[in-house]
Amino acid sequence: MIGWNALLLLAVAAAAPAQPPPLPTPPATIPSPAQVMAVPADARAVLQEKVMRMANSPEQRLQRLVELVFRPEGAGLALEYDTEATLTVAETWHQRRANCLSFTLLFVALAREIGLEARMQEVGQVVTWYEDQGLIFNAGHVNVGMRVDGRPATLDLDSNVLYDRRGPQPISDARALAHFYNNRGAEHLAMHDTANARAYLQASLQMDPRFVAAWSNLGVLESRENDLDAAAKDLETALSINGGHAPALHNATKLYQRMGDTARVAQLQAQLQRRQRSDPFYQFLQGAQAEKKADYAQAIDYYRRAVRLYDRAHQFHFGLARAYYLSGNNRLAEHEMARARDLGGSEQLRSVYQNKLDAIRRLEARHAAR
Template identity: 70%
Template sequence: MAIPAELRAQLQTRVIDTTHSPELRLQRLVELVFQPEGLALQYDTGATLSVAEVWQQRRANCLSFTLLFVALAREIGLDARMQEVGQVVSWYQDQGLIFTAGHVNVGLRVGGRHATLDLDQNVLYDRRGPRPISDRRAIAHFYNNRGVEHLAAGDYPAARAYFDAALQMDPRFVATWNNLGVLESRVGDNAAAARDLESALAINGEHAPALSNAVALYTRTGDIPHAARLQKKLDRARARDPFYQFMQATQAERSGDYAQAIHYYRNALKLYDNAHQFHFGLARAYFLSGDNRLAEREMERARQLGDNERQRALYQAKLDSLRRLQARRPSH
C-alpha cells in the first residue's frame, strides 16, 4: 500500500494544501482519482494491481481501488478502512451475471457520518453487507486474487507462492485454503487437496466452493460415503443461499424454463426480499410465462426498492410498458 512519490506529491498539492475540511479533502481526492487531469482511473475487473501499479497503469478492479483509495484517504487525514462483503452478484454487459464469494470496498467516516465507496456500481451485496476488515486481511485478498490468476494460467508455482503469502497475512482465509485444494488436485496430490479443503471447512463448514470441490474430490477418489455426507451439507447451504437460488433462476430463465425460473426467484425472495434485482427477475419470468398481472406486481416492488432515482425511473418505464400491454388485452 506504499504511495509512489509522484502520487504523494500530487496528493499534497491538489488535496492537502487546498483545504483543512475533511469533506472537501474527500471531494478533492475523488477528483484526483477519477478526473482526466488526475489519475483518470478506469475500472478493469481483471486488474489486481498494487497501489504503485494502479498509479502506473491507471486501471483497477474493486480490490486494487480499495487499497489505493484507503491509502490515499489515510494520507490526507481521513478515517478510512477496508470492508469485506462475503458474497456479491455483479452485472456486466459483456460477461452477464457473475457470482463472487468475497468482495471489498472502502469504508469512510467523515464528519461523524459513515459512508461506503465502491468502484463497482452494478453489485448486489449479501444480506450482511460490508464489514470492516484488517489491512492484513485485505492484503490476503490481494495475494489470493493474484494466486487465482496464476492458477487459471497454469502457473502453479507462482499460484502456490501467492496462496502461501495470503495465508501468512490471514491463516483463516477460507477462500485461499479452497484454492490451494484446487491447485493440489490439479497437480495430482489428492491427499494434500483433501487436507486443504478440510482446513477450509474447519473454518467455515458451509463454504459452498470448498464443499463443492470436496464432493468432487472424494467422488473421484472413491470415498463415496464422505462425498455423500458433504453433498447433503452443500445442498442445505445452497437451500439457504439466496444468491444460489437467484443464479439457478437466471439459468432456468435463459433456458426457457419459466416455471422453474419463477420457482427459484421466489425461493431467493423468501431469503432476501429487499433485493430489487430479484423482484425484477421474477417480474421478467412472470412476463415471459404470460402472466402480466403478477409481472406488474413484481415490477412495482422492484421500482419501490430501486437504489437510486435512475434505477427507479428505469423500472417505472418498464412498469408503464407492462400496464400498456395490460390495457390492450381484451376483457372477458
C-alpha cells in the same frame, strides 16, 4: 480408511486454530505487504497539488479525492474497471485500472496519505460463485469504509453490486492483503503456473491463517499436483473454518470423487445442497440460467425462492417480473416490477423500473380493452 481420515482431519482442524504452511522463499515477482500498499512519489505530489492545497476540512479533502480518482483523464485518474486487475497501489495508480480490491487498496492508501480515516470493508457474498477454467472462485467483495467528522460512509467502485444481508464489515489490513495474495494465486492457478500460485496462496495464509478461500484454492493446487492427501487436508481445513463455504464444498466433492470416497462425497453433496437451498444468490443465478433457456416456469420457481430468502433485493424482484412477463402473466409481472421500483436505490434506477412498469400497464390495459 480414507473417509475416516477425512473425518478425523475435520475434527482435529475444528479443535485447534488453523496453522498456515511454512512460507518458502517467494519468487521475486511477489510484492511484500509494504510494497502492495506503497503510495508512489508522483501520486503524493498530485495529492498535494490537487487535494491538500485546495481543501481544508476533511469533507473537502474527501470530495477532492473522489473527484481525483473518478474524473476523466486530464482532471483525474479516469480509473477503468477491470475484474482481472489485482494490482498494487502503485500499479493501479500508473495503469489506471482496477477491480474492487485494487480500487479499495488504492483509495484507502490515498485517503490515509491525506490524513483521512479510511479502512477496508468486506462483503461476505455478492454472488455465490462462478466457474472459470474448471475452478470455483468465491465472488466476495471489498470496498472502502470512511469516517469523516464522526459520520460513517461507504465508497464502492461498483454501484450496482448487491450485498448480502450483513452488508460491508470492517476488516484489518492483513485480511485485505490476504485477499490480494489469494486473488493473485487464483489467477496463476488458472494459468497453470503452480509455482507462483503456491507462493501467493501461502503468502495469503501468512496474512490470515483462517482465510478460507486461500485454503480452498491451495487444495485445488495440491489436487492438480496429484498430492491428494495434502489436498484433502487443505480442503478439510477450509471446511472446519466455514462448513458452508460453497467453493470449498464443491472442490472437496470433486476431490473425494477422484479418491473414490463415496461416503464423504455423499456427505459433502448433502452439505452443499443445504447451502444452496438457503442461498438466495444461488437461487437467483439458477433462475437466470433457466430464463436464458426460455424455461420460464422454472425461472419463476427459482426467482420466487430467491425473493423468499432475500425480499429486499430489487434485482430479484426485477428478475421475477421479467420471467412473469415472458410467460405471459402481466398481472404478476406488474406487481413484482412495482416492488423492484420501490426497492431501487437511486432515483435513476427507480425511474427505469417505473418506465418498465408503465409499459406493462399499458400492455395490460390494451389486453383488457379487447
